[in-house]
Each structure stands twice: as structure tokens, then as C-alpha cells.
Amino acid sequence: MSDQQEKVGYGITVFRPGTPASAKMRGIVFFIIFCIIILVQSFYWLFANSAKPFVLGMPFGMFFIVLFIMIEFAALIILYFLESKNIEEKGDV
């Protein structure tokens, strides 16, 4: 998007006006992390298309998917706590 378009208010707007630079950076980092998690699960067969070894009673492919669900869960908890100060409790607008 060109600068001129930004000025007239039609450019891509990812963050709300007034969002601090640190929050923007955090948002970008977590966006990339979740994109990687989604892609790794979609293309899990590149890394773990195998029955063995069996881990926690599951074939390796299934364990790999479950492992990335746990990683996703942990990432969401971290993101939530990092953002918790900024989350509007009452959702007032």
C-alpha cells in the first residue's frame, strides 16, 4: 500500500490506532508463531509420517499432532498473559 493511500485512510490497517510499538511487535511475532503451528500440522507428514516410535501410547504421527496442540495451547496462554493488561474487561467502546 502506498504512503499516499495510507494518508487518505484506505491502506491496510492491522493494528488499532494508538497501539504501542511493543504491542505491534508482539502481535507480529505471535502471528508468525501461529502460522508456523498451523502449517506444521497441515504438513505434518513431512516430519512425522510414521507409526513408530509409539509415544505415550500413540503412533508417532498422532503424537506429533498432539505435541503441537500442546505447544499451541502454551503459546496461547503466554499471549493471553502478555496481553491481559490491555484487554478491556467490560468491552466498553
Place this chain on the structure above:
Amino acid sequence: MAWILVLTIIFIYLFFVLFLGSWAGRGRESSVVEYIAASRGLGFIVMYFLMGGAIFSAFAYLGGPGWAYSKGAAAFYIVGYCALGLVPWWLWGPRALRAGKKFQYVTQAQLFSDRFQSKALSVIIAVVSILAFIQYITLQMKGCAYVFEIASEGRIRFEYGALIAYVVVLIYVFFGGVRGVAWTHVFQGVFMVVTAWVLGLYLAYNLYGGPSEMFRQIAQANPTHLLVGPGAKMSFAAFASALLVSVLGFSMWPHLFMKAYTAKSERVLKQTIVFYPTFAIFLVPVLFIGFAGIMQVKPDELGAADRILPWMFSHMQFPPVAVGLILAAALAAAMSTQDTITHAAGSIFAQDFVEVLKKEKHSDREARMWVRISVVCFGAVSYMVAIFGGQTLVALLLGAYGSIVQLLPLAAATFFWPRATKTGAICGILAGVLYNYAIVLKIIPTFWDIHAGIQGLVLNFIVLIAVSLLTNPMDREHVQKFATL
């Protein structure tokens, strides 16, 4: 006479759900916002189960084990997409919540049609949503009918079984609204998860001595069953694109998207997203049930793969009480999806179709009446489709299922790209939906083995961007209201 005890347990469950759902809506204000969005006041626990109940459907409970039994590793995609489905909601869920409070929206189409200033868009979204809903709910009805057929040892016929469950759902949705749906989900969610874990682990340990030994025997008997790709039941491209389309489309389902309007606060909404992956972990033992059946019964003997769960416990010599509880849990899985879809479909038809096409706005009382009438009519139509639906209709409805993901560019454009125009939005969604249908109806060939929804989505984005840039931008002040939420 064991079937009488099994049916008694199922009817106790049905009465309890009926009471809970109808009770939840008592004493609340009589308004459209209360009926559709619970006065924007649901807390975390109720929101968590309200969203979770929607994925713990007949597909997950009966179809999941069926997939594990017949398609093996392809079933892992169900766990994957359930865990990831709400992640994109982090981007637009809070924005939708703020928009709902600010502009008094209660449905998804109200948001998009207001942003793009288009009644036509509202009607298109309503039609696509309702077609997809009918296909989805038909699956749930068949699941319910199946449960009654097994519980009564064939005495309750398909059409009566589907009718019994649906009448119960209709009553508490009619009287309780989304609050009734939410509270029944809390009960049904806990019940389903406990039953799934007990049954999945019991079968693996009882039949094989543990899950590791079970999978070792499966891998030895059929080396490709626990893999995807060449020689397996699902290709690499099909697995990746099915998971991607499900993740991208999941939060676009209108019955899930509009739940953003029911949350009490942004904090509650984000807590729901954080804990949602736990529901996917709950699904793992459900797949164990299907895997446990592989070495027990041959596909020819079983018939349809979806029969694996009832086959397993009917051959395990379980006491009637246990059979009744398992069947009630399967019924809960189907009903917890059926109720939320029935409620959403009625709301969408009344608010996004009838209300939009009518010249004068309904009063709140009239609008609420229209939602309730729509709930009953949608139920009747879905029931007729489930009982009499022909092959052509089924194909059309399957196309609608893939069309839901075509709402994604609208959400992205609404919140992040003010330059998107009304013409671009309409052309984009029509291109995506029609292309998707063309593949499903075999008018054009599919590209490699990539899901039709993903192909339509790419075309949708291209058309939306190109047409928007070729048309005059919309009023800056208006579009900025949505981009700065």
C-alpha cells in the same frame, strides 16, 4: 428386556436436557438481543462449552471413530483442525464483539452488510449459511436416529428417532434461546468428554492391554493405515488442504462467529480461545474407539464405517446401564450441534433475510416472533431433507458446506482493508462460491487433490482485491469505523 433399561436412561437424559434448556431462558428479558446473543452477558465456562459443544458433533463422536477405523491417519486431521479452529478468532473475535456492542449486531451478516452497505450481501450470506446448515444438521439428525435405532434394537424407526431428538431440541431452543443452548452444552460437554475417555481407554486396555500394543498390532497388520500419502487412504495434498480449509473456515461458520456477540467481555472471549485446544485433546480417545475396532471386525462384516462405535460396545457384553450412558453421550454429541445450528439458522433467516427484504423494520417483539417461527420452519425443512433428501440435493448441500470458508475474505476486508468495496465483496464471494460449486458438481475438474473450498478462496481473494481496486472507494469515514474497532 435390556433395551427398555437402555431407552429409559436415554429418555431420562432427554428430559433433563429439556428441563435445563427451557429453564435457562426463564425470567430473562424478552428481546431479540437476549434470544440471539444472551444480552451479551455469557461468562467463560458457559462460552467454553457453548463453543466446544458445536465441534463435539455426531461427526466427531460417530464419524471420528469411523474415520479412524476406515481411513486411519487421515483422522488426525479432525484433532488438528479442532485445536486450531479458533486461533484465527483472536484476530477478529474481539473486533466483532466490539462491533456488536457498538452497532447492535446479533448476526454475522449484519456486520458484513453494514460494512459494505449491501442488502444483497446479507441475502447471499443468509442463503449460503442456511444451505450449509441443512447439510450439517441432516448429519446430526441421522446420528440421533441411529442412536434410537440401536437403543431400541430396531423398534424405533429412523424417522421417529430423528423426530424425538429434534422435538426436544426445538422446544428448548424455542423457549430458551441461546442461553438454553449454552446451559445444555455445559452438561452435555462434561458428559461427552467423560464418556469418551472412559470408553476409549477401556477398549484399548481391555482388548489389547494398552494403546501402544493396539497400534503396534495395527501397524503390523496394515503398515500404511497409520500413514498418509501414497498407498494410504488420504493423499498429502488432500490432508493439508482439508486441514487448512477447516482451520480458515471454522470461525467463519455463522453459528460460531455470531457467538462473539454473546460474550460478556473481551477477556471472556480470549479465555475461550485459549482453552479451546483442550477440546481437541478430549477427542483423542474418541479416535481410539475406532482404532480399537480394526483388529476386531472386518469392513465387510461391519457395513458402514460409522457403525464402529455401536458395534464395539454391542460386542463387549457391557451392562445395559453402560450401553444407555454411551448412547446418551452419542445423542448429546449430535444434539449439542443440532441445537446451536437450529438457533443460528432461525436467527439468520429472520434477521438477515426476512428483516432485510421487508421495507419497514419489525418491532423487537415482532422480530423475536419471526426468529422463533424461523426456528420451527428450519427444523421442519431439515427434517424433511434428512428423511427424503435425494442425491442432487445432497450434492448441492455439500457444495454449500465448502462455501462457508468464502466468508473469510469479507471478515479480512471488513476489519483490515478499508479500500475493499461493495462490488468487490459481492463479486469475490460469488466467484468463490460458484467456483466451489462447479468443482463439487463436477462441472470443472478439481486441481490436483486440493480442497474445492481452498481453490474457491484463492479466486475469491483475487476477485475481491482486483474489483475493489477497479471501483471507487467507499466513504472513508464509514469504512474507518470498522478498521479501527
